[in-house]
Amino acid sequence: MQTHSPELLERMDAYWRAANYLSVGQIYLFDNPLLRRPLELTDVKRRLLGHWGTTPGQNFIYVHLNRVIKRDGLNIIFIAGPGHGGPAVIANTYLEGSYSEIYPDISQDEAGMQKLFLQFSFPGGIPSHASPETPGSIHEGGELGYSLSHAFGAVFDNPDLITACVIGDGEAETGPLATAWHSNKFLNPVTDGAVLPILHLNGYKIASPTLLARISREELHSLFEGYGWQPYFVEGDEPAFMHAAMATALDSVIAKIKEIQQKARFDGITVRPRWPMIVLISPKGWTGPKVVDGVQIEGTSRAHQVPLSDPASHAGQLGLLEQWLKSYRAHELFDDDGRLIPELAELAPTGQYRMGSNPHANGGALLRDLKLPDFLDYGEAVVKPGIRGIGDTLVLGPFLRDVANLNILQRNFRVFGPDETLSNRLGALFEVTDRQWQLPIEASDQWLALDGRVMDSMLSEHQCEGWLEGYLLTGRHGLFNCYEAFIHIIDAMFNQHAKWLKVSASLPWRHKIASLNYLLASHVWRQDHNGFSHQDPGFIDHVVNKKASVVRVYLPPDANCLLSVMDHCLRSRHYVNVVIAGKHPSPQWLTIDSAAKHCGAGIGIWRWAGSEQALNDVDATVPDVVMACCGDVPTLETLAAVSILREKLPKLKIRVINIVDLMKLQPDSEHPHGLSDAQFDALFTRDQPVIFAFHGYPALIHRLTYRRHNHRNMHVHGYKEEGTITTAFDMTVLNQLDRFHLTMDVVDRLPYSSEEGNTLKAELLEKLLEHKAYIEKNGLDMPEIQDWRWPD
Template identity: 75%
Template sequence: MSTLQQKRTLSADQLRTIDAYWRAANYLSVGQIYLYDNPLLRRPLELSDIKKMLLGHWGTTPGQNFIYAHLNRVIKENDLDMIYVSGPGHGGPAVVANTYLEGSYTEIYPHISQDEEGLRKLFIQFSFPGGIPSHVSPECPGSIHEGGELGYSLSHSFGAVFDNPELIVACVVGDGEAETGPLATAWHSNKFLNPVDDGAVLPILHLNGYKIANPTVLARIGHEELEQLLRGYGWTPYFVEGDDPALMHEAMATAMDDCIHQIQAIQRDARENGNRERPRWPMIVLRSPKGWTGPKVVDGVPNEGTFHSHQVPLSDPAGKPEHLPLIEEWLRSYRPEELFDENGRLMPELAELAPTGKRRMGANPNANGGALLRDLVMPDYRDYATDVPEPGAPGIGDTRVLGPFVRDVIKLNMEAKNFRVFGPDETISNGLAAVFDVTSRQWEARTEANDEFLETSGRVLEMLSEHQCEGWLEGYLLTGRHGLFNCYEAFIHIVDSMFNQHAKWLKVTNELPWREKIASLNYLLASHVWRQDHNGFTHQDPGFIDVVVNKKASVVRVYLPPDANCLLSVMDHCLRSRQYVNVVVAGKHPAPQWLTMEAAEKHCAEGIGVWDWASSDDGGEPDVVFACCGDVPTLETLAAVSIIREHLPDLKVRFVNIVDLMKIQPESEHPHGLDDPAFDALFTEDKPVIFVFHAYPWLIHRLTYRRTNHENFHVRGYKEEGTITTPFDMTVLNELDRFHIVMDTIDRLPQTGEIGQALKRLMAEKLVQHREYICKNGQDMPEIRNWRWKATQK
C-alpha cells in the first residue's frame, strides 16, 4: 500500500523549528503581497503600510513553502544535489521567500539585505513597477522554470536530470497544471530515465483543490482512483493529507525520507548491482488546503480551502477598512517576533535549517546552467561537404548530408554526455538516420525482438509529443548542456507557447549579469511545406517562422539554407552559439545543389548575396531583381531566371539569395540587419523585385516596409493552398512556381513588349499542360522532374 504509514521521523525540536521556518516563509510571502512599509510590524499596521496595488497569488504559496522547508531538511541530512521546479509558478512569493531565507537571494542582490531594511525592499519590489514579477521568473535564483509555463514542469525537470546522475529535481506539480495535456503526457518520462547515467525527479503533486475559480479534477476523484492513475503511470505515490500543521510536518518528513531512500536504493541497485529492470520511482501527493494558514473567512465567505484564496484574499483595505485589521491579524499569526531578531535577521537556529553553499536550491549551479556549460567538441563541417562541380548538381537531400555531421557531433561528445538529439519519432523521417550509426534511442520500457535502435543509454530521445521533446530539451539546455530538436515544420506549432516562454526567458536573462549564457535552442524543421505533397494540407504550414520573428531581435535567428553545403555551415554556427533560438528550415528530398563549400561558407557568413553566375547585370544596374529565401523558392526562382534569360536575353537580371532571413530587416531592428545603403545596393531603389519566399508572403512585407524600394516588392509565398498532389503542383497551387514567376516578371516590365506577352502566353499554356499531365499521370512533367541548370546558362 503506497498510502503513508505513520511513524515518528521528527524530534520535538525538529518539529518546532521546521514549523517556525515554514511560518517565516509564509510571513515573507504575505509581506510581499501586501506590505509597503512596517516589514516587522514594529507598530500597528496602517493603511499607508499597504501597497496601493495588490497583486500576487497566495493560494498555492503556503503549500510550496511547506514543501521547500522539508526539502531543505532532506538536502542537508543527505547532502543532496537538488533544485526546485515550481509548476504552479504563480506562487512566486514562495520561491523568493525561501531563497531569501537561505541567503542565496541576498548574495545575488546585495541591496536586498538580511535585515529590516532588506525586508522592506524585498516586500516593495514584489509585483511593483521596477521590481520583480509575481510569478517564478528568471530574476529568481534557483529557477529554471518560468511561472507562465503551465504544463511543462515535469518535462523541464526530466530534461534537467538526463546525463546528470547526481541531480534530483523536486518538481511541484499543481493540480490545475495537472489538467494540461503536456503535463499528463510528461508522467511517462519515467520510461526514458536511465538510473545509471541520469539523475532523478521527485514529483510532488500538490492537490489544493482549486484552480482560479473551479475545482481541479485530480482533487475531486477518489483516493483509490487517483492512486491507480499514478501507479498506472508507473509511479509509487506517497500520500500526505490534512491541515493540522504538526501532523502534516511529521507525515511530510516521513514521506520525504522514504522517497529519498527509495531513489538512492534504485540508483545504487542499477549502478552497483547492474539491475536493468525499469524501476517504479517514488512521488508524493500533498493534499492541503488552498490558501493554508490564510484568512478563514472574508466578507462572510469561506476563503481558506476555496478558490477565493487563489490570488489576494483581502484585496481592498482602502475601500473596506475592516480588511486592514484582518491583514494585520493574518501577518501576526505567524509570530514574526519569534522568527526575526531585533535587526530583522532570521533567528540563527532557524537559519541553520537551510543547506549551505551550493547545496542551497537557490545557489545550485544546475539552476544557472551556463555556469556548467562546456563547449561541444565539433567535427569540421567542411569534411561532410557535397561535391558541386557546377550549379544544379544533383543532391541526395540536404538533411541527409547533414546527418553524418550530427552523427559525429554525437560521437565526439559521447564521453562528455552533453549533447542529445530530440524529436517526436521523426529523426529518421527527417533525414538524420545516420545518427543511429553511433547511438540509439534512449528507452527504459519493454523491448521486443523486432525493435530497432533502442537501448537504455541512447543519445536520441524520441516521444510522439512535441511538448515533451521541447520540454526535455529546454531542461537540458537550462542546466548547461547542448541539443538539437528536429521536427516536421507543420507540427512545430504545437510548441508555440513553449517557444514563446523560452524566448522570453532568454530576453530577460540577457539583462541579468549573474545569469550565465546557455547553449542556444536549435530547431531543425524538415519535411517542410513544399515537400509535404504526399501528406496533404494538414502537413503544410510554414507559419512557425512568423511566431519566431515576433520575439526580441536579440534572441531569435531564422535560417533558410538553399542547399546542403549551406545547411552544414549554418548548423555548425548554430550548435556553437549561445543564448539564441535558432530556427533552420531544410529539405530532406533529393534536390539540386548550388554552391561549393567554399562559396557556401562565404554566402552563409554574409547571410545574403548576389549569385553572379545566375545574374546577367554584369555588376551594373539590373532591370529586375529576383530574390529568394528557402530551398524550393531558390529552385523555382532559378528555373524562372533560366526561362527569362533564354527568351528575353537582353533583360538585365540580378539574382539575390537570402540564407539569414533577419538580413532584410533594418539594422535598427535586428543586429543582423542591413543598413539602407547596403540594402539598396542589392535591391536597388526603384527596380521591380520579385521575391520568392518559403513561408507566408506578408512576413517579407513586414520586414521590409521601411525600405526605399518596398513599393516595388512583389512577394510570392505560401497562400494556404495545398492538398495531396505532386511536388511541383504544390508550388503551382500557391503561384510560387517558375511559370507564375515569369508571368509576374513580365507584368512588371512593360518594356518587354510583345515578346514578353508571347512568353506570358507560353507560360499560361505550360500551366494548362501541367494540370493535364499530373491528372493523367500522377507525377510532374518530365521537363519539371528532369530540369537542370546548365553551364551554358551562366
C-alpha cells in the same frame, strides 16, 4: 516508521512560518515590514497583486527539502510548477541567503526586507512568478503544463541531480503535464538523475475545483500507479501532524531513489523501476484567513489570489490582515535587526547546496563547448551549380552523427524530436547511438536502448520541447528536429523560452546557455502524400515576433549551406535558431567553401546565375529586375525562372539574390543581423522591380522590408494556403511560386519588353495547362520539370 525529534519539527515549523510571513509581506506590505507599530492603510500597497493559494504549500515543501539536502548532502533544484508561485521561491531563497548574495541591496535585515516586499509585483520590480530574476529557478510557471517535462530534461545526463518538481493540481489538468507523467519511461537510473514529482493537491484552481482533488483516493492512487509511479500521500491541515508526516514520507522517497540508483549503478539491475512521488494534500491558502465577511476563504478557490482584496474599502480587512501577519509571530523569528535568528538560519543548506544557489539552476555556469567536427569535411561535391543532391538533411545526418559521437563521453548533447528522426533523414545518428527507452524491447525493434542520445520515442512535441528546454537550462546542448507544420504545437512553449532568454540576458549573474536549435524538415513545399493538413510555414512569422536579440531564422538553399548554418547554430549561445531544410533529393548550388562564405554573409548576389552586364564596375550595374529567393524550393524555382528569362529575353539584365539569414532583411536598427539602408539598396536597388520567392507567407517579407526605399517594388510570391495531395511542382503552381508564374511576373513588371514578353507569357500559360493535364493523367510532374538542370 522513522521518527523525528519534536525540537527539529518545531524549528522547521518556525522556518515555515517565516517563509509564510515573507510571502504575505510581498503581496501586501508597502512599509512597516516587521510590524514594529500597528498596521495602517499607508503600510499597505495600493495595488494588491500576487497569488497566495499555492504559496504556503510550496513553502512547506521547500523547508522539508532543505532538511534532506543538509542531512544527506543532496544536489536538488526546485521547480515551482503552479502559476504565480513566486512569493514562495523568493521568500525561501531570501531566508537561505542566496537572494541577498545576488542582490546585495536586498539585504538580510529590516531594510532589505522592506525592499524585498516593495519590489514584488510593483512597477520597476519583479513578477509574481519564479521568473529569471529569481535565484534557483529554471521554470517561470506563468504558463502551466511544462514543469515536469522541464524537470526530466534537467536530470538527463545529470546522475547526481534530483529535481523536486511541485505540480499544482490545476496544472495537472493540462495536456502537456498529463502526458509528462510518462517521462519516467525514459529515465536511465545509471546515467540520469532523478525527478521527484510533488503533486500539490489543494483542491482548487482559479475559480473551480480540480479533477484530481475530487476523484477518490483509490482512483488517484491507481492513476499514478498506472503511470508507473509509487505515490506517497501526505494529507491534513494540522501543522504538527503534517510536518511529521511529510518528513517521514520524504525520508522514504529519498531512500527509494537511492535504492533504485544503487541497484542500477552497482548491482546491474536494469528492470525499469517504479520511481517514487509525493501527493501533498493541504488546504488552498493554508494558514491564511479562514473566513472573510462571512465567506469561507481557506480551502476554497477564493484563496487563489489575494484573500483580503481591498482593505481600504472594506471595514475590518485591515485588522484581519494585521491578525494574519501576526499569526506567524515574526518577533520570534527575526531579531531586532530583522535577521532570521541563528537557530532557524542553520536549518538551510550552505553554499551551492542551497536550492537558490545550485549551479544547475544557472546552467550557463556549467556549460562546456561542444566538440564539433569540421563541417567542411561533410560537404557535397558540387562540380557545377544545379547538380542533383541526395537530400539536404541526409547530408547533414553524418555531421550530426559525429557531433553526437564526439560528445558521448561528455554526455552534453542530445537530439530530440517526436518520432521523426528517420523521417527527417537523420538516420545516420543511429550508427553511433540509440533511442533512450526503458520499456521492453522486442526483436523487431530498431535502435532502442537503456542509454541512447536520441529522444524521439515519444510522439509528443510538448515533451520533446520541454525535455530539451530543461536540458539546455541546466547547461547542455541539443537539437529539436520536427515537421514544419507541427512545430506550431509548441508555439507557447517557444514563447516562454524566448522570453526567458530575453530577460536572463539582462541579468549579469545569469550565464548564457546554449541556443535552442530547431531543424524543421518535411516542410510545406514537399508534402506529396500528406496534403493540406501538413502545410504551414507560419512558425517563422511566430518566431520573428520575439525580441531581435534572441531570434534567428535560417533558410539554407542547399545541403552545403545547411552544414554551415548548423555548425554556426550549434556553436551559438542564448538564441533561438530556426533552420528550415528539405529532406528530398534537390539541386545543389554551392561548393562547401562557397557555401561557408555565403552563409557567413547571410545574403548575397549569385553573379553566376544572373545576367547583369556591367559597363565598368560590376557593383555599379543597375539590373532591370532583381530575382530574390529565400528557401530551398524558392531558390530552385527562381533559378529555373531565370534560365527561362535568360533564354527567351537575353537582353534582360537580371540580378539573383539569395537570402540564407532571413533577419538580414530587417534594418540594422531593428535586428543585429540587419542590413543598413545603403547595404540593402546596393543589393535590391532603390527603384527596380524585385520578384521575391519566399518559403513562407508573403506578408512576412513585406513586414520585414516595409521601411526600405524599394519596398513599393517588392513583389513577393510565397505560400497562399493552397494545395493538398499533389505533386511537388504543382504545390508551387497552386501558390504561384513556380518558375512560370515568377517569369510572367517579371514580364508584367517590364512593359518595354511587351512584344517578346507577351509571346513568352502565352507560352508559359500553355505550359501551365500542359502541366495540369499531365499530372492529372500520370500522377507525376512532367519530365522537363523533374529532369530540369541549370544550363551550362
